Amino acid sequence: MTRDFPPPVTGHVPVLRLGDVLLVTLQGDLHDSTAEQLQQDIGEAITRNRAAGVVIDVSGVEIVDSFLGRVLAEIAAKARLLAAETVVAGMRPAVAITMVELGLFLPGLRTALSTEDAIRLVGGGDAHPAARPGGTRQGSP
Amino acid sequence: MPEYGAAGQGGTAAREVGGFLLRRREQIAQRWADETLFRTVFTVSRxxxxxxxRTVVEALAQVAGADLSADPEAPGFLVVREQLSQIGSARTRTGLTPSQVSHDVDALRPPTVDLLVADLPDAAPEAVREATNVLTVLMGTLRLVVMETALSEGQALIDxxxxxxxxxxxxxxQLWDGIVAVPLIGTLDSARSQIVMETLLESVVEQRARFAILDITGVPTVDSLxxxxxxxxxxxxxxxGAECVVSGIRPAIAQTIVHLGLDLGTVVTRATLADALGYALRKLGTDIVSEASHGAGER
Structure with a gap:
């Protein structure tokens, strides 16, 4: 029975390119080697694509530790050196509470409710460049 | 040795009382039904x-028969515990103090003692006194059990x-599309703060709110915790990914926060809930304009 469980993901975390934004989706546990690899991949992808922003979707992360907090902070710092902005999107309430309890306030990081908002935030979504965040909801209670 | 004798005598008296209770249970129950306690609890029918x-008397008889008159934990009481708690809680609900309930239970004793004395016309005065003693102790224990159940009922109510x-x-x-607010009222403690935090964050996800307003107008005091x-x-x-605005900080609370040396520098604060809402609306690109300026403007 135990054989049926998938082994822990130790391979790559895919880095997707959407216009000039890079999208990374974290799911489940993040292993040390994977995190290392991811940081390198993001760095390379930013320089190759001249990306303006990196969106890290953490809505699939249910358990958090100080390691993940550090990885996020490091990715953000690295991206900033490469002139790209990092946005963490879709963090769950329980994860946010745990992060705060751990003292990980991620000061230099921008956040967004969803991936969509995050992409809009880092200047993606060329289709409607004039659209301000929340602008489409204007006037409707 | 004399102690053993006394105990034996007590045991006999207890058994006698047990027998009496069992024999006369119908009569006792009839008398009790007229007392305040039973009359007010069982209002449907006599x-x-x-x-x-009758159930309570039978339980008492069993307790007396087992010579456990002074033991509130006697197995006999367990059977009627539910009944007693019903009685106790019904009386407490009507706003009676524990001592009044206790008094009501005590009122069951005199008619029972009368019946006991009447039941032993040819017994020696010594034996009668012994039996009355046992009965008194027994009724005292009943009183204790009722009180205990009533109090635990009160505790359950408080919980x-x-x-x-x-x-x-x-x-x-939800104040607006994308704006949620929690008006906090009353003293905050750790447990409540935790719940506030959880419910607020949950609703941020649910309503896809970009702004969350914590209004503490109704919070009388704030400590460092x-x-x-x-x-x-x-x-x-x-x-x-949401922005949190704290509104309604009273002057006294502001003073306290400053005195405590807490740095709320990273927190956006507004004087009132209305200001906070206005701030959030402006940030969302929405604005509320008054009728006058609306008419004067080109819109």
Whole structure:
């Protein structure tokens, strides 16, 4: 029975390119080697694509530790050196509470409710460049 | 040796009382049904009161028969515990103090003693006194058991109400599309702050709110722990991609926060809930204009 469980993901975390934004989706546990690899991949992808922003979707992360907090902070710092902005999107309430309890306030990081908002935030979504965040909801209670 | 003899005599008297209770249970139950306690609890019918009284008398007889008159934990009482708690809680609900309930239970004793004395016309005065003693002790224990159940009932009520209070006092209100608010009322403690934090963050996800307003107009005092909780809530909301605004800080609370040396520098604060809403609306690109300027403008 135990054989049926998938082994822990130790391979790559895919880095997707959407216009000039890079999208990374974290799911489940993040292993040390994977995190290392991811940081390198993001760095390379930013320089190759001249990306303006990196969106890290953490809505699939249910358990958090100080390691993940550090990885996020490091990715953000690295991206900033490469002139790209990092946005963490879709963090769950329980994860946010745990992060705060751990003292990980991620000061230099921008956040967004969803991936969509995050992409809009880092200047993606060329289709409607004039659209301000929340602008489409204007006037409707 | 004399002690053993006394104990034996006591045992005999207890058994005698047990026998008497069993023999006369119908009569006792009838008498009890007329007393305040049973009359007010079992209002539906007299039969019900008599039935309940009979059950209690039978339990007492069993306890007396086992010579455990002074033991509130006697197995006999376990059978009628539910009945007694019903009686006790029914009386407490009507707003009676514990001592009044206790008095009501004590009122059951005299008619029973009368019946006991009448039941032993040719017994020696010594034996009668012995039996009355046992009965008195037994009724005292009954009183204790009723009180105990009534008090535990009260405790359960308090626990239930505390839970209700926690649920009731943290409503999350959607003020606008993308703006939620929690008006906090009353003293905050750690447990409540935690619940506030959780419900607020949950609703941020549910309503896809970009702004969360914590209104503390109704909070009388703030200590360092509560302030810390507020800061944590603000930080957690930020991590999720929402901005948290604290509104309604009273002058006294502001003074306290400054005196405590707490740095709320990273927290956006506004004087009133209205200001906070205006701030959030402006940030969302929405604005509220008054009728006059609306008419004067080109719109």
């Amino acid at each position: 039969e019900e009161a008599v039935e309940a009284g 239930r109400q505390r839970l209700q209070l926690l649920e009731m006092t943290t409503p999350v209100i 509560v302030a810390q909780h507020l800061m944590k809530t603000v930080a957690a909301a930020r991590l999720m």
